[in-house]
Amino acid sequence: MAGLLECHALSKNFDAVDAVVDANLEVAKGSVHSIIGPNGAGKTTFFNLISGEVPPTTGRVYFKGQDITGLSSHQIPHVGIARCFQRTNIFPKLTVFENVWAALFARSNASALELIKRVSDFGEIKDKARKIISEVGLEKKLTERAETLSHGQQRLLEVAITLGGTPTLMLLDEPTQGLAPEATQEMTQLIQGLAGRYTILLIEHKMHVVMAISHLISVMHFGHFIAEGGPDEIRQNEAVQEAYLGTRR
Amino acid sequence: MRDRNIYLIILAFIVIGPFLQPRVTVTEMLIFGIVAVASNIMIGYTGMLSFGQAMFFGIGAYVAGLLLKAGMPLIIAMPAGILFVLVLSIAVGAFCVPRTGLYFICITFAFNQMFYFIAYSWTDLTGGEDGLAGIPRPSLLDDPVSFYVFVSVVFLACIVAMKRIVDSPLGLIFQTIRENPERAAAVGYNVKLYKWISFTIASTFTGLAGTVYAMLYYIVPIDQIHWLKSGDFIFMTLLGGTGSFFGPIIGAIGYIWMYDTFALFWGRWPLLMGVVFVVVVLYLRGGIVELIGKVNDRYQRARGAP
Numbered sequence: 410m411a412g413l414l415e416c417h418a419l420s421k422n423f424d425a426v427d428a429v430v431d432a433n434l435e436v437a438k439g440s441v442h443s444i445i446g447p448n449g450a451g452k453t454t455f456f457n458l459i460s461g462e463v464p465p466t467t468g469r470v471y472f473k474g475q476d477i478t479g480l481s482s483h484q485i486p487h488v489g490i491a492r493c494f495q496r497t498n499i500f501p502k503l504t505v506f507e508n509v510w511a512a513l514f515a516r517s518n519a520s521a522l523e524l525i526k527r528v529s530d531f532g533e534i535k536d537k538a539r540k541i542i543s544e545v546g547l548e549k550k551l552t553e554r555a556e557t558l559s560h561g562q563q564r565l566l567e568v569a570i571t572l573g574g575t576p577t578l579m580l581l582d583e584p585t586q587g588l589a590p591e592a593t594q595e596m597t598q599l600i601q602g603l604a605g606r607y608t609i610l611l612i613e614h615k616m617h618v619v620m621a622i623s624h625l626i627s628v629m630h631f632g633h634f635i636a637e638g639g640p641d642e643i644r645q646n647e648a649v650q651e652a653y654l655g656t657r658r
Numbered sequence: 659m660r661d662r663n664i665y666l667i668i669l670a671f672i673v674i675g676p677f678l679q680p681r682v683t684v685t686e687m688l689i690f691g692i693v694a695v696a697s698n699i700m701i702g703y704t705g706m707l708s709f710g711q712a713m714f715f716g717i718g719a720y721v722a723g724l725l726l727k728a729g730m731p732l733i734i735a736m737p738a739g740i741l742f743v744l745v746l747s748i749a750v751g752a753f754c755v756p757r758t759g760l761y762f763i764c765i766t767f768a769f770n771q772m773f774y775f776i777a778y779s780w781t782d783l784t785g786g787e788d789g790l791a792g793i794p795r796p797s798l799l800d801d802p803v804s805f806y807v808f809v810s811v812v813f814l815a816c817i818v819a820m821k822r823i824v825d826s827p828l829g830l831i832f833q834t835i836r837e838n839p840e841r842a843a844a845v846g847y848n849v850k851l852y853k854w855i856s857f858t859i860a861s862t863f864t865g866l867a868g869t870v871y872a873m874l875y876y877i878v879p880i881d882q883i884h885w886l887k888s889g890d891f892i893f894m895t896l897l898g899g900t901g902s903f904f905g906p907i908i909g910a911i912g913y914i915w916m917y918d919t920f921a922l923f924w925g926r927w928p929l930l931m932g933v934v935f936v937v938v939v940l941y942l943r944g945g946i947v948e949l950i951g952k953v954n955d956r957y958q959r960a961r962g963a964p
Contacts, residue, residue, distance in 0.1 A: 460844070486846035498844070500837035503830075511834045514827050515846035524828040531827075574845055 413438040413608050414490075414578055419458055419468035421451075428454040430632040432468070436578070441604045443611045443619045445643075446629035447652060452612045453495055455629070456580050459610075460492045461485040472578070486516060491574030493567045495582040495612070501556035505547055505566055508555050509538045512573025538573070545569045545599060561592035568599065578608045585615055597622060620644070628652065661821070664904050668817070671911075672810045681806055683918055685874055687911045688813040689867050694894040694906035695820055696863035701892070702900030703824055704856040705836030708754070710766030711891045713773040714861040716883025718743045718868025720777065720784055723793040723878050732796045736869045743865025744858065751857040755850055770885045777883050789879040793872050805873070812870055816863055817907075823859060824903055832856050864891075893931070897938055899945025908946045 412435035419432040429451045436442045444452050457463040459470055461482040469478045472488055480488070491512075500508050513534045529535070542548055545565040550558060555566055564584060571579055584600065585593045597618050603609065604622065613619045619626060620640045628636040628643065630652040636643060643649055675684040693715060700706045722739035726732065754765050777784045784790050799805045823829055831852050834842040839849050872878050881887060890913065898909020916934065920927035942948055 462844075481843075482840075483843040483846055483848045486844065492844060494841075494844075498838060498841045500834050500841060502837055503833060507830060507833075511830055511842075511847075512845040514830070519827065524831075525823060525826045527822075527825055528827055528830060570841070570845060 412436050415471040417469045420466050421454055421458055422466050427632050432634055434627060436608060436610055438608050439605060440624040441609045441622050443613055443623040443626045444629055445619055445626060450629040451632040452629050453582055456582055460580060486574045489577035491571045491576035492580035493571040493582060495586055497563045497567055499555045499563055499566055502554055504552050504554055505542060505550045506538055508566060509541050509569050509573045510534060512570045513537055516575050541569050541572045561588050564588060581609060581611045583612050585618055681802055685806055685809050687914045688809050689871050690894060690910040691907040692813055692816045692867040693864050693891050694898060694910040696860045697891050697895045698900055698906045700856055700860040701895050704832040704853060706853060707763055708766040709763050709888050710770035711864050712883050712885060712887035713770045714743050714747055714865040715868040718865030719872040719878040719882055720790060722869035723790045723872035726793050739869035740866045744862045747858045747861035751854045755854045755857055767885055770888055774883050777880060787880055789877050791877045793876045795873045809870055821903060893935060897945055899947030901944045902947045905945055905947035912946060
């Protein structure tokens, strides 16, 4: 198998609604692969199928050649897939440091005995947490409660928690959602900095961001993948234009 | 406030307490202090509200009481009671923990009622409505002072052990679950498993407190396993404040003090408790600890003002 992540004929229907239909996708290792499409196209559901939030109706997901279909959401991080959410999904009353620390600790495969050591006994995790927090630019907020951060900072923390999962593949669901232009710029740079070190599967609505950072773009429409290609190809693609602008009559 | 200072205050309370209140009252405060702190591991740290903690308290008391009556030494009776509750809470937890919110409250409540009626109807074993009477204390603990010292040591050991738990990664995992169970799962924690662990820890310490309680009045009254007692535990915890580790101790002390004081001069004292509960829930969500903080802020500001 060539791709790091391969989805074969993934489908999900909620009662009568076909949210994702026969979706095939291959994500190459080290790439930034974006999924775009109008609202309600099924992008987030597609993510949920990969990350175990929702089991697929049919189809399989392979990661590093290994079948991960049907693993529950708390098992997925342990194979090396970490996700961030469209709606900010952090631990509001914990500090920035604790937010990231908890994510790192989850992946450290601690023994039962280590569970009752002191949090301060884990020097290596502490250093990693600080490093990740500096990388996203929140080092000044280390001991602040997450709920006191601005929306933009919370989005950055969301990415930091995802990094804390020490993943091979990151699933980023609209990281720039609701961000002001400057903050969007900051987030774009952060993702560009992560590209190469991590394989990134990205859902994004802001086209300038998508076009700037993606190697490959897949377009989703009513649950189907209707096109795939590099940024230039996608820009020219008629099916994509129709999906976004409606059919020309 | 630093932990060390808080421990000093607790020690001072243990020493001075018996001079301010009857010794049995202070003993009871310490026993229920363990229960309130244990309950808070679930309520305050993990975000689970169990309405069935009296079943573990009562069963711990019954098991230890029965073994003591059968002539077993305390060194066997107490661990046996704790172990029994540990195993029982693992089993009961298996049914309760997969439920969340109101359903969790209801099913813990239902289990509590079930064990209450077993205790109520199994008269031969538990004494039924009359309670399990005639529990002996080991001769070493038979005078009031040595029993008080014993309870104090158990209390301190439990508090230190539970503090260690909440300061550990395990405690942080509990908090991530309280804050955001979906996210806790998405970073790789098995949320149900950790809720189960939290449930078991809280219940076992509650049962431990029960084994000590059995010896306090030489009897286990049936109301110690009634669901109303579960409500009392929650009240103590909320009264003290779920936001801090030590807060519930103040809650237990305050609750028992009110109970003892009001009951003396007014038959309808539960009405007053109700008023206090309403005030706490409406205006003082952080409990007495929040009140102390607010008063302290006022004082500091007043002192700082020219």
